Amino acid sequence: MWSGTVSFSLVAIPVRLVKAVKPGHITFRTLHRTDYSPLARRMYCPKHEQIVPPDEIVRGYEIVPDRYLPITDEELESVSPERSRTIEIIEFIDMDEVDPIYYDHPYYLVPLKGGEKAYRLLAEVMRRTNRAGLAKFVMVEREYLVAVISTEGALAMITLHYSEEVLPDDGIAPKEEKMDAKELSLMEQSIRNMTADFDPGKYANNRRESVMELVKLKMKEHAPVEAPAVEEEAGVGPPDLVAALEEIMRDVKKSR
Amino acid sequence: MSRKVIEIAGRRLALSNLEKDLYPSWGFTKAHVLDYYRRIAAFMLPHLKDRALTLKRYPDGVGKAFFFVKRCPDYHPVWAKTAEVRRGSSKMMTVCLANNLETLLWVENLASLELHVPLSRTGSPETPDAMVFDLDPGEQATILDCAIVALILRILLTRLRLASYPKTSGQKGLHVYVPLNYREATFEDTKIFSKTVAVIMQKNYPDLVTAKMAKEQRTGKVFINWSQNDASKTMICVYSLRAREKPFVSFPLEWKELERLVRQGKPESLQVMYSEAVSRVEESGDLFRQVLIKKQKLPHL
Amino acid sequence: MSGGTIWKGSVHFGDMDVPVKLHTAVKEERIQFHLLHRRDRVRLHQQMICVYEKTPVQPEAQIKGFEVEEGKYVIVDQEELEQTTPESSRMIEVHEFVKSSQIYPLFLDHVYYLEPDSEIYASRYNELVGALQRMSMAGICTWTMRKRSYLGAVQARGKILRLSTLRYADEVISAASLELQEIPVSEKELNIGSELINQLTAPFEPQKFKNEHQKRLQQLIDKKARGEKVVLLRPRILQPTAQDKLLEVLEASLKKAA
Numbered sequence: 001m002w003s004g005t006v007s008f009s010l011v012a013i014p015v016r017l018v019k020a021v022k023p024g025h026i027t028f029r030t031l032h033r034t035d036y037s038p039l040a041r042r043m044y045c046p047k048h049e050q051i052v053p054p055d056e057i058v059r060g061y062e063i064v065p066d067r068y069l070p071i072t073d074e075e076l077e078s079v080s081p082e083r084s085r086t087i088e089i090i091e092f093i094d095m096d097e098v099d100p101i102y103y104d105h106p107y108y109l110v111p112l113k114g115g116e117k118a119y120r121l122l123a124e125v126m127r128r129t130n131r132a133g134l135a136k137f138v139m140v141e142r143e144y145l146v147a148v149i150s151t152e153g154a155l156a157m158i159t160l161h162y163s164e165e166v167l168p169d170d171g172i173a174p175k176e177e178k179m180d181a182k183e184l185s186l187m188e189q190s191i192r193n194m195t196a197d198f199d200p201g202k203y204a205n206n207r208r209e210s211v212m213e214l215v216k217l218k219m220k221e222h223a224p225v226e227a228p229a230v231e232e233e234a235g236v237g238p239p240d241l242v243a244a245l246e247e248i249m250r251d252v253k254k255s256r
Numbered sequence: 257m258s259r260k261v262i263e264i265a266g267r268r269l270a271l272s273n274l275e276k277d278l279y280p281s282w283g284f285t286k287a288h289v290l291d292y293y294r295r296i297a298a299f300m301l302p303h304l305k306d307r308a309l310t311l312k313r314y315p316d317g318v319g320k321a322f323f324f325v326k327r328c329p330d331y332h333p334v335w336a337k338t339a340e341v342r343r344g345s346s347k348m349m350t351v352c353l354a355n356n357l358e359t360l361l362w363v364e365n366l367a368s369l370e371l372h373v374p375l376s377r378t379g380s381p382e383t384p385d386a387m388v389f390d391l392d393p394g395e396q397a398t399i400l401d402c403a404i405v406a407l408i409l410r411i412l413l414t415r416l417r418l419a420s421y422p423k424t425s426g427q428k429g430l431h432v433y434v435p436l437n438y439r440e441a442t443f444e445d446t447k448i449f450s451k452t453v454a455v456i457m458q459k460n461y462p463d464l465v466t467a468k469m470a471k472e473q474r475t476g477k478v479f480i481n482w483s484q485n486d487a488s489k490t491m492i493c494v495y496s497l498r499a500r501e502k503p504f505v506s507f508p509l510e511w512k513e514l515e516r517l518v519r520q521g522k523p524e525s526l527q528v529m530y531s532e533a534v535s536r537v538e539e540s541g542d543l544f545r546q547v548l549i550k551k552q553k554l555p556h557l
Numbered sequence: 558m559s560g561g562t563i564w565k566g567s568v569h570f571g572d573m574d575v576p577v578k579l580h581t582a583v584k585e586e587r588i589q590f591h592l593l594h595r596r597d598r599v600r601l602h603q604q605m606i607c608v609y610e611k612t613p614v615q616p617e618a619q620i621k622g623f624e625v626e627e628g629k630y631v632i633v634d635q636e637e638l639e640q641t642t643p644e645s646s647r648m649i650e651v652h653e654f655v656k657s658s659q660i661y662p663l664f665l666d667h668v669y670y671l672e673p674d675s676e677i678y679a680s681r682y683n684e685l686v687g688a689l690q691r692m693s694m695a696g697i698c699t700w701t702m703r704k705r706s707y708l709g710a711v712q713a714r715g716k717i718l719r720l721s722t723l724r725y726a727d728e729v730i731s732a733a734s735l736e737l738q739e740i741p742v743s744e745k746e747l748n749i750g751s752e753l754i755n756q757l758t759a760p761f762e763p764q765k766f767k768n769e770h771q772k773r774l775q776q777l778i779d780k781k782a783r784g785e786k787v788v789l790l791r792p793r794i795l796q797p798t799a800q801d802k803l804l805e806v807l808e809a810s811l812k813k814a815a
Binding site for chain 1: 584590613614625626631635665719731740771797807
């Protein structure tokens with residue numbers, strides 16, 4: 001994926017970006033209804049009716065309907081050259097002040113050679129001070145506002161929504177501000193009764209179990225289907241080889 | 257959750273969940289799995305070297321959900337060796353290479369009970385270094401039928417001046433490997449050769465052998481799966497554990513031993529358990545070594 | 558104002574019910590690019606392709622399979638499997654309450670605003686907002702919406718309730734799996750680092766960050782569309798701070814920040 005530098009003040013830490021989110025343990029495959037061949041998502045050219053390999057693909061901007069202007073990766077990088085290889089932390093913020101509504105997509109940052117110590121320092125210092133770093137950074141065609149946070153000894157980078165992307169919440173709250181004190185304390189009591197520690201693993205397991213149960217049920221109804229192997233008509237092979245094999249076969253059968 | 261940090265060649269590896277029972281009917285835990293792979297590593301690593309690894313992970317043990325992992329997880333340790341391989345016609349994919357003990361133990365820490373590898377190495381993905389006959393018994397056939405087919409196959413191959421080496425699949429089948437180890441070998445050649453052999457075998461032993469993939473044609477017969485000779489296919493690596501009820505291993509046998517076992521007629525006796533695997537390699541070394549070094553060319557093509 | 562109502566349901570726990578309407582809380586507007594075939598600029602589409610025949614397969618000829626063994630699938634209705642409760646229940650069922658601070662940011666996915674379904678429920682809604690607010694709690698809940706099951710958290714912010722969808726644990730990669738090395742950092746370095754961070758701390762004001770890039774990107778596109786030459790600029794690559802110079806650089810940073 002991406003590699004570059006995360007920096008704050010005069011400190012620069014070489015890092016690479018890795019995924020923090022993956023598909024869960026339950027994955028479905030899309031198959032062809034007729035023969036159960038697996039299908040794969042590919043970029044397809046409708047004009048030439050062919051699959052297009054990545055090195056033949058370029059980004060394009062639609063200038064007028066159906067007319068596209070190709071934009072290369074180098075051109076994209078050149079829009080904000082100071083940000084395309086550097087996550088520069090502009091300021092730190094208190095984690096408690098961050099409104100989670102801004103969180104978009106998380107990644108991890110992993111230190112590259114020589115950056116391990118400064119990485120560890122930043123992670124530990126942000127943990128102690130309960131701070132996150134705010135930075136702007138450009139990846140391919142987008143500029144992201146990101147929060148660099150410390151989590152379980154690692155640095156994570158969460159892309160944030162821009163404030164103009166967060167819709168105002170006026171009109172959501174009820175017009176009447178009334179509240180019944182007795183009802184409120186009952187509400188608090190039942191919340192207290194249902195309090196637990198956050199254990200996300202539990203829900204993932206429940207989901208997996210319920211899916212596996214259904215899969216088992218389905219398997220009782222129908223045996224699993226099998227994707228066809230690419231099989232041609234079982235013809236004869238190269239004549240010399242066939243002749244040699246047939247001769248050996250005769251001998252083998254005679255001796256058995 | 258138990259955690260243990262070990263250090264190999266100066267690299268630190270955190271092992272977790274060691275008490276997890278991965279073969280519940282056998283009391284074989286993740287600690288046992290790691291210990292097995294540690295002890296077999298010296299013999300197994302040459303067979304894994306530079307091959308794009310496919311992990312078959314069983315995080316909750318055998319009989320539970322499992323996952324095939326071909327793409328090397330992004331979170332792999334920095335020291336784990338990886339390679340870029342072409343997936344399908346266009347996409348590139350990063351794969352793990354278990355080239356050393358620490359990487360092997362790292363993938364085992366992910367409960368990758370089974371390790372599958374292609375017949376070629378990542379540096380030359382289109383060059384098979386062996387040809388394989390994957391003998392797979394259909395319903396009502398057993399590993400003994402596979403052994404009978406393997407012995408006939410051996411006669412055929414020997415007459416064509418090709419040395420071959422059998423191993424158990426660790427499930428119900430046998431795999432017969434023909435080492436090639438020459439640069440000009442292609443999957444096209446190994447496929448056509450193995451398919452021709454399979455078709456001729458089927459023609460001569462129609463009650464015993466089939467060369468056809470279709471399930472209903474396999475009942476009571478041994479399917480010679482020649483289509484494994486393909487750049488996109490993988491085979492269970494020799495010495496890998498299998499995720500069955502018991503911790504059986506895909507293990508190399510000597511032809512003489514196979515003949516003897518066929519005479520005894522007990523299917524179970526062909527299976528090799530982890531403990532036996534370790535003591536046997538320690539005593540007689542890697543029976544599959546020739547598969548990696550013997551140079552042979554396919555005739556009559 | 559937020560987006561329109563996208564779904565209606567009822568937050569349920571104990572014998573409590575708070576009927577609500579879901580509103581989108583975030584809307585993204587970005588310059589849209591398409592992918593073109595380099596040689597003739599034909600716009601490409603994502604297509605499901607048969608891996609064997611390399612031909613496109615239309616949606617009506619596609620089905621979902623759950624892989625039980627390599628190459629073996631159980632044909633399933635994915636929606637049926639993903640639905641743990643019937644959609645018709647419209648219930649956002651709270652299973653437990655947790656301290657809001659325990660929900661790691663990496664688990665948070667989309668956010669919806671919850672509006673009371675009717676003014677009749679105003680006081681109940683306000684009470685739930687008040688209770689969650691006072692206790693700094695979030696309700697961990699599941700519900701089925703548009704034939705998919707979701708895991709989420711009901712939280713209060715200001716005077717309103719929000720519903721965040723949460724990623725499942727098996728979708729979030731744990732930091733432990735990164736196998737980061739433990740590297741000792743001295744107390745002195747940590748102290749100076751903390752002081753530096755304190756110096757550089759500001760209140761969280763996301764509104765002061767604008768997407769300047771978007772404008773510049775538009776300029777580049779316009780320029781290129783007019784046929785003008787685009788000057789390529791090389792990205793800046795910073796020199797990493799040497800491990801043994803870390804303390805020195807931190808001290809210099811602190812001086813600069815002060």
